[in-house]
Every structure is written in C-alpha cells, then in structure tokens.
Amino acid sequence: MKTAMFTALSLAALLGTAAAQTAADRPVATSGTATTTTRPAAAAPAAAVSADYHLTVGDKLRIDVYKDAQLSQQLQVRPDGKITLPLVGDVVAAGRTPIELRDSIVKSLADYMKDPTVTVIVLETTPPVFYINGEVSKPGVYTMNGHLSVIQAIAMAGGFTDFANRKDITIQRGTQRLHFNYKEALDEDTRREPMQLQAGDTIIVK
Numbered sequence: 029m030k031t032a033m034f035t036a037l038s039l040a041a042l043l044g045t046a047a048a049q050t051a052a053d054r055p056v057a058t059s060g061t062a063t064t065t066t067r068p069a070a071a072a073p074a075a076a077v078s079a080d081y082h083l084t085v086g087d088k089l090r091i092d093v094y095k096d097a098q099l100s101q102q103l104q105v106r107p108d109g110k111i112t113l114p115l116v117g118d119v120v121a122a123g124r125t126p127i128e129l130r131d132s133i134v135k136s137l138a139d140y141m142k143d144p145t146v147t148v149i150v151l152e153t154t155p156p157v158f159y160i161n162g163e164v165s166k167p168g169v170y171t172m173n174g175h176l177s178v179i180q181a182i183a184m185a186g187g188f189t190d191f192a193n194r195k196d197i198t199i200q201r202g203t204q205r206l207h208f209n210y211k212e213a214l215d216e217d218t219r220r221e222p223m224q225l226q227a228g229d230t231i232i233v234k
Contacts, residue, residue, distance in 0.1 A: 073151075074090075074149045074150060075150045075151060075153050077153060081150070081153075082124065082125055082228070083123070083125070083126065084105065084122055084154060086104065088102070088104050088150075088151040089102070089104070089105070089111065090103075091113065091146065093137070093144060094144070096141075101113060102151070109122030110122075116133060119136070120202050123204070124202065127148070129148050130148040156227035157171050157172060157228070158170055158227070159228075159231065160185045162192070162234055164186060164192070165187055166185045170184050172227060178197065178208050180222075181231055182231070194209075195210070195212070197231060197233050199223070199231055200229065200230040208223050
C-alpha cells in the first residue's frame with residue numbers, strides 16, 4: 029500500500045513539473061496582447077568589399093539609420109541602378125561606393141531629421157559585369173575579371189562593325205554620360221591612360 033502511494037505521489041510530482049514547464053513555454057498574455065519569446069535573428073554577414081568598391085545592379089544592401097527602425101532597410105539595387113527609402117524616395121546606388129551612397133542618404137534625410145547617422149553595409153555582391161551595345165560584333169553582357177579598359181571591352185565584344193563611330197563612344201555610368209575617343213586613344217601623339225570601366229557601365233557604340 030505504501031509503495032503504491034509513493035509511486036502515485038512521485039508520478040503526480042513528475043506530472044506537475046512537466047505541466048509547469050509546459051506552462052512556462054506558453055505565450056504570456058499581457059494587457060490582452062499575446063507575447064512570445066523568440067531568439068533574435070542572426071544578422072546577415074557583410075560581404076568583403078574594398079573601400080573603393082562601386083555598387084552595381086543586384087547588390088544586396090543593409091541601410092541602418094541610427095535609432096529609426098522604420099527607415100532601416102534591407103534592399104537590392106534595382107535594374108535601374110536605384111534603391112528606394114522611406115522619406116528619401118529613389119536614390120542612385122549603382123556606380124557609387126558605399127560611402128558615397130551613405131553621404132547621399134544623409135544629405136536627403138537632413139531635411140527630415142537632425143544629424144542623421146547612416147550606415148551602408150554590402151551584404152551580397154553580384155559578379156561584376158559591363159554592357160556593350162550598338163555597332164560591335166557581339167553586343168551583350170560581359171563579366172569583368174579584374175581591371176578592364178574600354179579598349180579591352182570592345183575587343184571582348186569582337187571589335188567594331190563597319191559603321192561604328194569610333195570617335196564618340198558613350199559610357200553610361202549611373203547618371204553620368206562619359207565620352208571616349210577610340211582613335212585618339214590609339215594615336216601615339218595623343219595617347220593617354222586608358223579609360224577604365226566600372227561594374228555596371230554600359231558602352232554605347234553608335
């Protein structure tokens with residue numbers, strides 16, 4: 029009889045402990061709102077980029093605005109080279125370094141808050157590419173492996189067609205339109221340091 033009673037008490041104690049643990053794991057209602065304890069999400073690791081890295085289409089970014097969770101965003105650079113932030117609206121990102129993008133956002137936010145503190149973190153980069161279209165043999169998208177000049181890029185695209193204007197080639201870089209004279213670049217008397225491409229540049233040969 030004693031053994032049976034002891035077993036029953038032990039079982040009750042075990043059940044009581046399990047019930048207490050289960051109750052502790054349930055959401056706790058506070059002022060009519062259910063709250064749960066969750067582990068904080070691990071922050072996405074930043075990509076290893078150099079200080080002079082220029083953002084390009086497809087790059088994933090984290091924009092942190094100090095003490096403003098609504099303005100802080102994780103974004104991807106759109107095909108038009110821009111990102112969109114609350115209050116600020118569209119901001120050109122492609123072709124800029126993270127520091128240049130940060131400064132642009134700070135300048136725009138200064139109209140809405142005092143001394144905004146902004147951090148731009150590159151979470152993920154896309155393979156650097158350039159675009160070339162117009163009067164070349166093989167227009168299209170090409171991957172950049174290291175430094176690449178406009179002359180080298182044109183060679184990768186198979187060179188010019190017979191109708192190409194080699195004296196006025198346009199390089200679209202973000203909102204900038206740069207001009208390049210291919211003939212002048214090859215001339216011994218006027219030869220200069222070859223113009224280097226940046227990721228996301230578009231070469232237009234008319």
